[in-house]
Amino acid sequence: MSETPTHVGEILEHIAQLLELKGENPFKIRAYTNAARALESLSEPIETIVNEGRLGSIEGIGKAITEKVTELVTTGKLPYYEELKASFPDGIFELFELQGLGAKKIKALHDQLGVSSVEDLERVCKEGKAAELAGFGEKTQVKLLKAIEDHRKHAGRFRINVVAVLADQLLSDLRAHEAVGQISEGGSFRRRKETIGDLDILVSSKDPEEVTTFFVHHPLVEEVIVSGPTKSSVRLKDGVQCDLRVVKPEEFPFALVYFTGSKEHNIRLRSRALDRGWSLNEYRFTVVGDAEGAQQPPVIHDEKELYKSLGLDFIPPELREDKGEIAAAEAGTLPDLIEWSNLRGTFHCHTTASDGKNSLIEMARAAIDLGLEYLGIADHSKSSFQARGLDASRLAEQVAEIRELNTSKEFQEAGFRLFAGTECDILKEGDLDFTDEVLATLDYVVASAHSGFTADEKTMTERIIRAIRNPHVTMMGHLTGRLLLSREAYPVNIPAVIEAAAETGTIIEINASPWRLDMDWRWWPLAKEKGVKCSINPDAHTVFGLQDLIYGVGIARKGWLTKTDVVNCLPLGKVEAALAAKRLKQAEE
C-alpha cells in the first residue's frame, strides 16, 4: 500500500498536534505544520521524491523531517509517531476540529477529566464538569456543546457553487449599502479553491459598526457566532460560515491581500516586506527597527501597487498558493491566465437521450444564449445502464439529428454548430464501449470510467492509458472519478496518464461540475509543461448546468493555464482541426 502525500501530511499534522498537547516549543510545532502543508501541495508522488532523495530540497523540510518521512514511506511505519501517540487516545485528533478548542484546553480536559473523544467531551459538558476546570467557565461549556453540535451538523467544507450563490447575494446587498465603500470576497472562495471552508467578505467603510449591524441582521444569516466592531462571523443558510471584516479605505488593499491568502503566500509577502525594512500586516506597511537609512514605503491604493512595492507583478488570486507564483511575479513571467470571455464553445454535455433533463435543441439554444459558437454533445454509452446510455443505433440517430440541425437556418444565422460525440465508457481492461467503426463516425470522443472503481492503482492506470492509446479518443473525461466531499478519487497514477496523453495528443478535460473539478488544478502545471491540452467541459445535464463552466475557468486559472492551453478557446473555424489532430497524427504513424 503506497503512502499518498495527503496521508504522510496528515501524520505530520498529527505529530504537530501531539507536540502541542505536550507543550513543546511552538516553533517546532509550526515546523511540522509547515512540512505537512508542503507535502500536501506536492504535484508528484511522494515515493518518487523520496526515492530520488529530493525531499530535503523542498522548502520547510529539513534533516529531521526528511529522515522521518523517508522512514515512513519506505517502511510504512514511524516509531517516533507511534510513541507520541501512545500517550493520547486516537479520538483526540477529532477534538482539534471543534471551534474554540485548541491544544491547551484539550490537554486540560484529557488530563483532568479523562476526555479522549468528542463523545467524552459532550458528556463532561452535560455533567457540568468542564466548567469547573481552571480557565473554563459556564460560557465555555455552552460553547463547546454548541461546537460539537455544529461539528456534527456541518462538518467540513462546501462545494463552490453553494458558496457562490450566497456570496453573490451578500456582496450585492452590501454593495448597495451607503456605508460600504470598497468591497470584495476573499479567502479560498476568491482563490477559487475546489471546496470552500468559509466565505470571507472584506469591506472598507468610515462607519464599520453600521456595516457590521447590517451584515449580522441580513436575512441569509441564521446565527451570529462572534461580532466585534470590525470583525464578525455568522452562520448562513446551508451552514456556511461567513466572516466579515471592515477596514478603513486606506487599509483596504492591505486587508484584501491579507484576507485573500493563502496563508503561505502571505508569509512570503511579509518576509519580502521585511527584506525592504517594512513590516506588513493587514492594515499597512510599518518601517521596522532603526528607521535610519530604511526606505519609506510608498503610498498604496490597490493590490497592484502593493505587489509592485514588493518588486512583483500583480498576482491573480487564483495563483496565490505559494506554488512558484512569487518567483514568476518577480521575473515577470506570470502567465496571462484564461478568462471567461476567452471560451468559444465547450464539449461533454448530456441530453434527454441519456440522463440529461433537456433536449438537444434546448441545450443548443442555451449555449447560443451564453454566447458560445459551438457545443459538443456527449451522451453516455450503453454500459452506463443507470444513465440510459445509448447503443450504436440510438447514437447513429442522434448523430443524424445533429447533422440535420447544423444545416438549419437558426444555426446558420447564429454562426453556431453542434459537434457529435459520446461519453464512451472505459470498460474493464481498458476496452471502449463502442467499436472503432462506430467511434469513427463521431466528431470527437470523451472517454470516462464509470465502473470498477475498486481496482488498484496499477490496474486503473493501465486501463486508462489503454483507452488513451485509442486514436479515436479525443479527450479524457473526469480523470479520477472523484465527487467532492462525497466520493474519493479512484487511485490512478496521474503523471503516467499525463505522459501518455502528451505522447498521443490526447486532450484532458477539466470537468467543471462543482461536484468534480477534475482533473485537479494541482496537476495542470505538469500537464502544460508536457504539452497536454485542456478542454473545459461542463458535463451539463441541464441548460443551467452549462453555467458551471465558470468554475472550470477558475480551476484552469489555478492551474496556470492560458487561452492557448485550452482547446475550447479556439474559434469554430479552428477547433475542428484540433479535434481531428490525434486521428490524423496516428494515421500518419
Place this chain on the structure above:
DNA sequence: GCCGTTTTCGGCCCGACTGTTTTCAGTCG
C-alpha cells in the same frame, strides 16, 4: 524543527475577539 550574504545561533507573521481574568491566555485566521 527549519533556515541562512549580519549563516551554525537565534530568530521564526501578526492582530481581533472571547471568556475568564482583574491584565491575560487561548483560539482563530
